Amino acid sequence: MTAAPATAVDTTYREAVREAIRDAMRRDDRVFLMGEDVGRYGGCFGVSLGLLEEFGEERIRDTPLSESAFVGAGIGAALAGMRPIVEIMTVNFSLLALDQILNNAATLLHMSGGQLAVPLVIRMTTGAGRQLAAQHSHSLEGWYAHIPGLRIVAPATLEDARGMLWTALSDPDPVIVFEHGSLYNARGSLPSDAGPVDIDHAAVRRAGQDVTLVTYGGTLGTTLAAAEELAGQGVDAEVVDLRTLRPLDDAAVLESVRRTHRAVVVDEGWRSGSLSAEVSARITEQAFYDLDAQVERVCSVEVPMPYAKHLEDAALPQVTDVVAAARRTVG
Amino acid sequence: MTAAPATAVDTTYREAVREAIRDAMRRDDRVFLMGEDVGRYGGCFGVSLGLLEEFGEERIRDTPLSESAFVGAGIGAALAGMRPIVEIMTVNFSLLALDQILNNAATLLHMSGGQLAVPLVIRMTTGAGRQLAAQHSHSLEGWYAHIPGLRIVAPATLEDARGMLWTALSDPDPVIVFEHGSLYNARGSLPSDAGPVDIDHAAVRRAGQDVTLVTYGGTLGTTLAAAEELAGQGVDAEVVDLRTLRPLDDAAVLESVRRTHRAVVVDEGWRSGSLSAEVSARITEQAFYDLDAQVERVCSVEVPMPYAKHLEDAALPQVTDVVAAARRTVG
Amino acid sequence: MTGRGLLHEMLRVRRFEERCVELYSAERIRGFLHLYIGEEAVAVGLMSALEPTDPVVSTYREHGHALARGVPMDAVMAEMFGRVTGCSRGRGGSMHLFDASRRFYGGNAIVAGGLPLAVGLALAARMQGRPEVVACFFGDGAVAEGEFHECLNLAALWRLPVLFCCENNLYAMGTAIARAQAETDLALRAASYGIVAWPVDGMDVLAVREAAHRAADSVRSGGGPCFLEMRTYRFRAHSMYDPERYRDKAEVQEWRRRDPITLLTDRLRAEDSLGDGDLDDLEKEVATEIDAAVAAAEGAPLEPAEDLTRFVHSDPVRTP
Amino acid sequence: MTGRGLLHEMLRVRRFEERCVELYSAERIRGFLHLYIGEEAVAVGLMSALEPTDPVVSTYREHGHALARGVPMDAVMAEMFGRVTGCSRGRGGSMHLFDASRRFYGGNAIVAGGLPLAVGLALAARMQGRPEVVACFFGDGAVAEGEFHECLNLAALWRLPVLFCCENNLYAMGTAIARAQAETDLALRAASYGIVAWPVDGMDVLAVREAAHRAADSVRSGGGPCFLEMRTYRFRAHSMYDPERYRDKAEVQEWRRRDPITLLTDRLRAEDSLGDGDLDDLEKEVATEIDAAVAAAEGAPLEPAEDLTRFVHSDPVRTP
């Protein structure tokens, strides 16, 4: 008996996430999805549309607006052998559950001397770019990447949107998945048998030799566009997608930087104290004598995100900013 | 009439903070202190002992265990013309109020187009070193220093403990003061007329020319001790106390590094994504060609803080770690 | 405010919201847009009972609150357009309307995030000896948040002058109240803190106004916080992205029969306080105001991008 | 468990705590230390009504909970000493006792931080069809936290098998309950969520046991959550750093007259279930157990510092 050959299927990032959830729910009946409006409403971004009908109310579980309680309940359920996927609508609301994430999810295993593992996956939408203003536009991945005990992933491609979830659920420890809000409508094709992918390694999304552009999540598109523009200007940029923000895949970044001798980190977070600072610090620490120029960073301007489009654009990393930063390193 | 000459008074960090609060309460009747057990109990670390008796229940205001509500209430009161000092017992509990701090205190002025300023001061204890284990030992200053709209200060000396508060209260915008728990018992002397100090600039706590050690708050002592030890080994270290963590006084750090050509950042936060990463990134960005070696970082090991003393010691930055890092830069 | 005045205010909100829908389709307004259609009686009745010095704390569904509070329509519309003439200089958009001069403290997009501010505003009023009532709006969904509990307890404990204005429209996005609250009688929930609380027909602007007067009087005279559960309904989707899979068309139809504007119109007609051409006149007046607001917004300038970082901190005080 | 057995358990806790005070002065124990002296009847009565498979979620004042649950005293004492033989390998200390084999989920030092875990453990039990009761301990102070509200609502809404065990000792650190709660009747507060709730004399171990049985039966048979407000008192300071300025010596004395150990002893004597030498025998047995625990802890090894980073993540699964 031979398997039918995989065909390519046109799909979107949103559908890829949904398919990942559906697949996980089918594979393992310990898995369930819990969060605000994941059921009847279909998910605030439509990700879980149709899943309630397929899996029922127990496993597609609408919660009240009680972020701390339902995230903590996910931790408790994980302690007792379930494999919850907790959806926090957006990273902006996750602060209300941060105590549970930091002080329980990330800490219980170590603090209990190895007794209590928390096999929990938390998914949340992150990022700006849709004129949602100051309280709905944060990029706080860097904060979560600061917490020992967590694994943080940021699927930037359809393949990763489809494949990271199952791997995360197979991890015995808590994993947070950041989905950038501007990606849900991204279209592309996936093989019909697309499945789990590793969540340990960064990926080179474009090979190049003059400068390494390091990024993740929502700014991968911007960065690839910048690389194209740089190519037109005779600068051959390599683009590294971090994919996993904690633990960082230093080796992949350094391997690239040691070849190109130049690096730019692109990060939608506010510049000071963003993940880009950590990446920059690590590059300098570990490859100082390989560097031909300062490591540059392209980040969001440090302001609460304004509503008006021209102001939001001015606050967010743009292709031209990345190009300019790269040119500063090769200049 | 001539003012009586100032005499030196023996005191502690705890008393210096108390005196700062008392002074502010006397100067300005819009000032009040609010938090858990600040009144009857005298403050969980004894800082506000005696103030209830002096100022009464309205102005030394005990709250229920409701971090989000009373921090938010501080913001509201500030909006309406008061000058609240809100005490959060420790940074560990501040996560419960982080939404209010980020989404309201730090954001209202910008989001309202300049209409709503929030002249609020939040004080909290931070740090480890007293065997309080995983949930009571965080150093999250770096997170707060990531938030646009806030000013973050970390008094490391008696003078700053005494002097930063009034300056913070005079700021039209929110300021967070981090007091390291291990400092409260620190003894020293202050002039009897000690008063407000600036909260804009870093300070050189020890002059030197071979390497710049940058630190703040609870690790200033460790760093100064390391500098002494380095001196014995023929390495003349300069120690820069950041004092204000947001906005960072880049100029002071760079001025020093441009002279010494070497830098070590000492930070009690977990290494990845700590404030030290930002300092390191800025040094490399702005002084790359002045550096003779990689910027080193000495931080906490990335684990939930264990209770056992030997494990806690192993997790925290020690004098020997700072010495070793400094030697790596000059080696 | 006369019955006619109340009707005028409700019409201003209704037609404003309807115009917003069009402008959203035309991509003049972007981001999230939460309409107040169906709930006009709540904001209009409530605001009519407040003093101009009473602080108001609002939500992300706050166009109606802002307009009824007296924030000029021009400034609100310009805000939706992202113009510097907007009531938040175009930085806030639909969810973040502010007007300090009218003590309108916005526009909060974190559910229940405004409640602590209201408690603090009330504390300040008390400490400063000002006889103010802080009106704090929030939805049924907010009642499940921890902050709701902390704030009701604190306000009750300290007997602060807060008027909690709960807009119970039976849904938090797609979640019906019975699937979110163990106790669906929200006035009862509030009463459990020892707060005087009662339910009000939120479709009847006169009932809301009367309840608001009684509650505000009690709060202002030092009786501690009050809680009004205004039972209302949103006729439209939660936001522009909501296909409304979670409720029946029939249910919506049923509620539309209690449209607050129709209810008041009928009542005023029955009382002979609204003449034949009066409604038309009002409609015309409102249309004119809206047209003017849209025209002004269209023509208004954007904030220069160089000012992006302005107001992260207060402008330095200029010593003369 | 017999009356004598309950007495034995309470004595174990009491004498253990007293020894901890000495060991703290001798600097064998460090960090924060919160004693359970005066509250023994609560833990002992409660645990005696649970099944070994019932999960327990505790606080930072949990030595009594752990001991009464059956966590071996050796392991608890070694934990206080920071030894690798401790029930959390010495990483947790006084505030973070864990014993997964006894479903003792610790030791949480964030006030109210354990409640969401209890809700989740109960949810898992329900989804997996296991007839468990999750016992969740917390103090009167926790009732003001937002998480309390969110969790009571969620447990009530979903009718989850949680037994909320509120230890109302009248103070949260130095804050008397009347200065923290608008509604000081905490059972009433819980009842407002539609949860069956009642107050219990927390100084009477038999009353606690009976209430716990009734409540656990109701929860286990699918009746939804229950809430017991155990009215008790801590005889000692909040922690080792507390000079107790906030309460009268006389008040403490008054409560000491209702010492749960004396109450039970007197009762058993009156019933002739405790003979003349019995108490001495129990005291000796307990002293021997404690001496052994201290000796074992003194002699136990520390975790090698090289293992510091172990268990930040789970050990890699070793494929055979």
Ligand SMILES: Cc1ncc(C[n+]2csc(CCOP(=O)(O)OP(=O)(O)O)c2C)c(N)n1
């Ligand atoms: C803390 C938080 N969680 C989730 C959301 C997303 N959200 C926005 S509005 C809303 C529903 C709120 O319902 P309700 O309080 O009843 O107000 P309504 O929209 O009905 O006026 C939700 C879940 C949010 N903005 N903030």
Ligand SMILES: Cc1ncc(C[n+]2csc(CCOP(=O)(O)OP(=O)(O)O)c2C)c(N)n1
């Ligand atoms: C969220 C949080 N805020 C503050 C503290 C500091 N704190 C520790 S115990 C305590 C009092 C708690 O009182 P209660 O819940 O009544 O328990 P009890 O100590 O009386 O047993 C406080 C305020 C904390 N640990 N967590």
Ligand SMILES: [Mg+2]
């Ligand atoms: Mg609603």
Ligand SMILES: [Mg+2]
């Ligand atoms: Mg208590």
